[in-house]
Amino acid sequence: MTPEERYNIKGVNKLFFEASMNDKYRNLSLVSQDGFNFVETMEKLLMPGVAIRVRTLTIWPEDICRAIYPEQDERPRFKTVPVDKKPDTRWKKAKGRAFKKDDCLEPECTVIQLPDLPKPPARLRMFKEALRGLTNLEELSIKRRRRSEYPTRPLPDQISAFLPICMQECIWPVVKKSVRKLTLDVDNRLFEAFIPGPENFPKSIQHLVLVNLPDEMNPFVRQLTSSDTGSLKKLSIEGDCRTLWSALEIIPNLRDLELRVPAWIILEQNTQPWIDIHKLLMDNAGSIQHLSIIPVPKEHLTGSFGDTTGPWSLQPGGGDPSKPLHELRSLKVSFPWLKELSPLSREWTCILDYYALLGQHATSLTVHEPLSPTALDRALRAFDRNRRRPLQELYLDVQVLSPGVVDTIVEICPNLVKLHLKYGTLSPGEVWPALFEPSTPETILAKITQQIKERRHHPCPSLIDISLMTYVQGKGFKYHLPLMRAYAEVFPSIVSFAGVRDASEEGLALLEPKVAFLDATNGSSAAWS
Numbered sequence: 001m002t003p004e005e006r007y008n009i010k011g012v013n014k015l016f017f018e019a020s021m022n023d024k025y026r027n028l029s030l031v032s033q034d035g036f037n038f039v040e041t042m043e044k045l046l047m048p049g050v051a052i053r054v055r056t057l058t059i060w061p062e063d064i065c066r067a068i069y070p071e072q073d074e075r076p077r078f079k080t081v082p083v084d085k086k087p088d089t090r091w092k093k094a095k096g097r098a099f100k101k102d103d104c105l106e107p108e109c110t111v112i113q114l115p116d117l118p119k120p121p122a123r124l125r126m127f128k129e130a131l132r133g134l135t136n137l138e139e140l141s142i143k144r145r146r147r148s149e150y151p152t153r154p155l156p157d158q159i160s161a162f163l164p165i166c167m168q169e170c171i172w173p174v175v176k177k178s179v180r181k182l183t184l185d186v187d188n189r190l191f192e193a194f195i196p197g198p199e200n201f202p203k204s205i206q207h208l209v210l211v212n213l214p215d216e217m218n219p220f221v222r223q224l225t226s227s228d229t230g231s232l233k234k235l236s237i238e239g240d241c242r243t244l245w246s247a248l249e250i251i252p253n254l255r256d257l258e259l260r261v262p263a264w265i266i267l268e269q270n271t272q273p274w275i276d277i278h279k280l281l282m283d284n285a286g287s288i289q290h291l292s293i294i295p296v297p298k299e300h301l302t303g304s305f306g307d308t309t310g311p312w313s314l315q316p317g318g319g320d321p322s323k324p325l326h327e328l329r330s331l332k333v334s335f336p337w338l339k340e341l342s343p344l345s346r347e348w349t350c351i352l353d354y355y356a357l358l359g360q361h362a363t364s365l366t367v368h369e370p371l372s373p374t375a376l377d378r379a380l381r382a383f384d385r386n387r388r389r390p391l392q393e394l395y396l397d398v399q400v401l402s403p404g405v406v407d408t409i410v411e412i413c414p415n416l417v418k419l420h421l422k423y424g425t426l427s428p429g430e431v432w433p434a435l436f437e438p439s440t441p442e443t444i445l446a447k448i449t450q451q452i453k454e455r456r457h458h459p460c461p462s463l464i465d466i467s468l469m470t471y472v473q474g475k476g477f478k479y480h481l482p483l484m485r486a487y488a489e490v491f492p493s494i495v496s497f498a499g500v501r502d503a504s505e506e507g508l509a510l511l512e513p514k515v516a517f518l519d520a521t522n523g524s525s526a527a528w529s
Helices: 003-024 035-045 061-068 090-098 120-132 157-178 188-193 215-224 242-247 263-267 272-283 346-358 373-384 403-412 432-436 441-454 481-490 505-509
Strands: 027-030 056-059 078-082 109-113 139-142 181-184 207-211 234-238 256-262 290-296 330-333 364-367 393-401 418-426 465-472 476-479
Touching: 027 035, 035 061, 035 120, 061 120, 061 157, 120 157, 139 157, 207 215, 215 242, 242 272, 256 263, 256 272, 263 272, 263 290, 290 346, 330 346, 346 373, 373 393, 373 403, 393 403, 403 418, 403 441, 418 441, 441 481, 465 481, 476 505
Parallel strands: 027 056, 056 139, 139 181, 181 207, 207 234, 234 256, 256 290, 290 330, 330 364, 364 393, 393 418, 418 465
Antiparallel strands: 078 109, 465 476
16 A cells, blocks of 8 residues: 555545544533533543534533532442453463354453542533533523423522523623524523623524513513624524514514414414514515414413413404515415314414415415315415415325325416425325225225326426325334325426435435434433434
8 A cells, every 4th residue: 555545545534533523422412410421421521622523502501500519419320340351362262162162251240339520619610611612513502301380489599590600601602602593491580690791792693592582581682683783594483472572673684484373373363462473574574585483272382371271262353464575485384273263264264365475475385284185275275376476395284195185286386396295194085985995005005006197187397306204103204105106107297206316215214304302311321412
């Protein structure tokens, strides 16, 4: 091997090493109350070349406080280690091979006691020093493990004293340098300690996520969204943040707005919260390119949102936007009240019409709620009316997938380029009773494939990509490749499945959504995910 070849191999090995280490330490979660886990993680972060590889940090301040200041005496911890032994001689190895000695036996082990953990002041110093090393941090999530059952009860003195130190001396100096995405979901009693001083004000935040924001944080958010100090491009708000909606005005650089609001606010369109949301949309009508409005039923929301225990008043409010969203490219909506409202009701129609008017310039539409055949037809026709740009991408969720579903879609949206469908049930029939005919999955698939090929479909020469997914018990959402291939025979313009040309089952499996669980009690493995 020549010196030049040896040098090239070393360079390739270094690239693989750096990529592997960056991937290993990219995501850090400080969510455990365990003192041993905390100290081990801090020691790892203080090793040369580790902290600079962290890009995403999730921290639960209350739990980290308890890891630094344990509420109870920590018990000694023990570790099982193998017993050192002399290496085998060549004669012993030959003897073992001759008599076929089993080398797979477990080695002899012994139990040793681990050294005592540092005291709380030393742990706090480790925490500060480790966080100062996160110079390449891009995403920071400050969250809480659980909601307090007694929100008016005073916090423990240790947590109240720790939070200002944690935020002002450790978190904000890091955030102001490099963080692009900031998520705040913290106990309302702690927000006074969270507001940064002028010297630590973050000017690099491009995506801000706020969950159940208290009124005390409104000045901070307004300053973050102003033209003089902020570079905010994406804003995500969850909960009943009505004072924030009314406080926000024009956000000059805003391109992406996500709203997860209580469903009753969308239903009762004549209320002040909905008027404030509408005003926020109209104030930024000239800049918003991606809009998401997801009404959330009250049982799915993570906080308290006032008195919603009474019956919902389904008032078909006005809601016509005074300005079109000229720059809008994609719209995501949801209809969580489909169980309470019929797609034929006046209330459902008013809400649908409002969504359609907002999205008349959008070329991409996503509907998160499973739609019945009737709701699908009415929704697509509502979005097709008064359209300024043709819909090119559809991401839909349907209750039943039959040969007529795709035909309905391409008939109403003839300029479609990309179609993504999640379905609950596969049915060869056009009506619900077909679902209850006793058939095996293989029989249903063969029948629907035959009907797809024999059916006379509306032409859609622009359609080049299709994705069909369904939930499989114990496996999650899976792509249905045979069904996609059947549609590709009917629509010759289709050249890719889920964005992949010449797709295979193995290739599509890599694109399927994966579910990850955060284990806050499983030792050091919980820190690096």
